[in-house]
Amino acid sequence: MIELIEKICRKELGETPNSIVEIKGFGTVNRVFDVQTRKNNFIFRINDDLGKILEYEKEKYCIDQVSALNIPSPKVLKIGQTTERVYMVQTKLNGINGQICADNEKKEIWGKLGGYASKFQRIKQIGRDRSLGKEFHKNWESKLSYNLSQLNENDSLIVKGKMTAQEQTKAKKWMCELKGKKYKIGLVNGDLCPRNVIYRRGEVYLIDWGTAEIDIVPHSEIGILMMNKECNKEEFECFLRGMGIKGSGFEGIEEEIKIINLLNRLDKYRWAEDHNIKNIESYEKRIIKALDELG
Numbered sequence: 001m002i003e004l005i006e007k008i009c010r011k012e013l014g015e016t017p018n019s020i021v022e023i024k025g026f027g028t029v030n031r032v033f034d035v036q037t038r039k040n041n042f043i044f045r046i047n048d049d050l051g052k053i054l055e056y057e058k059e060k061y062c063i064d065q066v067s068a069l070n071i072p073s074p075k076v077l078k079i080g081q082t083t084e085r086v087y088m089v090q091t092k093l094n095g096i097n098g099q100i101c102a103d104n105e106k107k108e109i110w111g112k113l114g115g116y117a118s119k120f121q122r123i124k125q126i127g128r129d130r131s132l133g134k135e136f137h138k139n140w141e142s143k144l145s146y147n148l149s150q151l152n153e154n155d156s157l158i159v160k161g162k163m164t165a166q167e168q169t170k171a172k173k174w175m176c177e178l179k180g181k182k183y184k185i186g187l188v189n190g191d192l193c194p195r196n197v198i199y200r201r202g203e204v205y206l207i208d209w210g211t212a213e214i215d216i217v218p219h220s221e222i223g224i225l226m227m228n229k230e231c232n233k234e235e236f237e238c239f240l241r242g243m244g245i246k247g248s249g250f251e252g253i254e255e256e257i258k259i260i261n262l263l264n265r266l267d268k269y270r271w272a273e274d275h276n277i278k279n280i281e282s283y284e285k286r287i288i289k290a291l292d293e294l295g
Contacts (some may be wrong), residue, residue, distance in 0.1 A: 005033060005044055008087060012078045015039065027208065034092065041092035043074065053079070054275055055210050059087070061127045062120075062187065062209035065247045069119045073095045074198075074203040094206050098194030106194050110235040112204040114242020121186035121217035137267075140185065140216055144178055147266045151175075156273060162284045167291055171266070172203060174259045174294060186217040192239075193230040216260055218243055223261040227286065227294070262290040 002020055009017050015037040023032045023043075030052075033044040045056075060076040067073045078089040098109045137143040151172050157163035163171070190211030198205040222240070225231060231239065240250055269283040277283070 001031070001033075001046065004046070004082065004085065004087075005035060008044070008078070008089070009035060009042070009079070012080065012089065013037075013040075013042070015041060018019060030078075042077070042088065043090045043092050045088045045090070047087075048085055050081060050084075050086055053081050056088045058126055058212060059209040062123075062189075062212050065127075065187070066116070066120045066206065069122075071119060072203055074205065074207055079263050090207075092209070093196040093198040093200070095200030095203070095205065098199045098204070099184075100198040101194060101199050105199060107235055107238045107286075108198055108202065109194050109199060109204050110231055110238040111242040113197070113206070114239040114244075116193065116204075116206060116242075117189070117221050117239075118243045120189070121184075121221070123187040125184060125186070126143045126212065140183065143267055144175060144263060147263055147270065148172060148175055150240065150266070150270060156289065157269070157284070160284075162288065163291070170294070171262060171291065175263055178256070178259060178263070183216040183219070188213055188215045188217060188220045188224070189225055190221075192221065192225065195230075215264070218245065218258045219260045220264065222253075223257045223264070225287065226257065227261055227278055256292070258293050262287070262294060265290045 006017055007018050009015055016039055017035050019034075019036045021034045021035055030045040030047050033046070035042045035044050035248055036062060058080045060079060063073045063076055067075075074090040074093055076088060076090050078087075080087055098106065101109065113130060135278060137174055151168050155163070155168065158165065158168060189206070191208060192206075196206065198209035222243075222245075225236060227238065240246070265283070265286045269280070272280050272283045
């Protein structure tokens with residue numbers, strides 16, 4: 001790996017590394033390296049899955065778009081691949097990972113993230129169609145139609161005992177409530193949390209767009225936070241205030257958010273089943289959790 005980084009650094013950046021240090025503990029998808037040359041510092045993200053080139057392209061597109069909205073972000077310098085690996089090279093941001101910030105700083109981070117979300121949800125598409133290879137559907141209406149059709153007597157969730165017939169009936173009823181409604185769509189980051197920011201003296205840099213997609217806003221972004229439990233009650237309220245949503249505004253859409261969460265969890269499960277994903281149990285657990293949230 002070190003030899004690969006040295007080669008990329010010389011060939012793509014025209015510089016020779018003085019030090020290469022792997023950064024661990026802040027994610028499991030990519031191997032991440034802090035690379036220092038005589039003049040500059042870079043972050044290298046490397047993955048053995050060649051299909052990740054699509055994700056890197058999506059991330060670059062999103063970073064370019066949100067940077068134009070004055071959302072602090074790293075700059076993507078290079079994306080490429082060898083016969084065995086794909087890589088992304090970014091500028092290194094000075095600061096600390098938000099995960100290790102103090103509690104008051106984390107509340108500040110959540111408020112900033114809410115403000116960022118209110119901006120980037122105005123983006124209505126992710127530029128490269130081939131960067132959406134994991135998406136089943138052209139819009140949320142087709143996602144709804146597809147997932148309603150899968151709730152039938154042959155549903156694998158029923159066959160495996162992960163959902164009862166009564167729960168399936170309730171799921172159908174809840175999701176049918178969405179039919180015919182008009183929602184705004186926009187860019188959803190899908191993994192907003194302090195772990196995915198760099199914090200420096202009140203400035204919050206958003207660094208990860210690997211889970212980005214176009215979906216219903218603001219419902220989907222809020223619903224993901226509710227599902228993932230990344231923030232406590234105070235931090236969640238900071239996020240909502242940052243988005244410009246006050247208590248009554250959230251209460252007015254809370255039930256719809258839970259239903260959209262269920263729709264999205266079912267859809268992720270169908271995708272995972274279709275692609276023979278090994279840890280399918282984690283997708284099933286999220287469906288159970290979404291059903292429980294709806295009561």
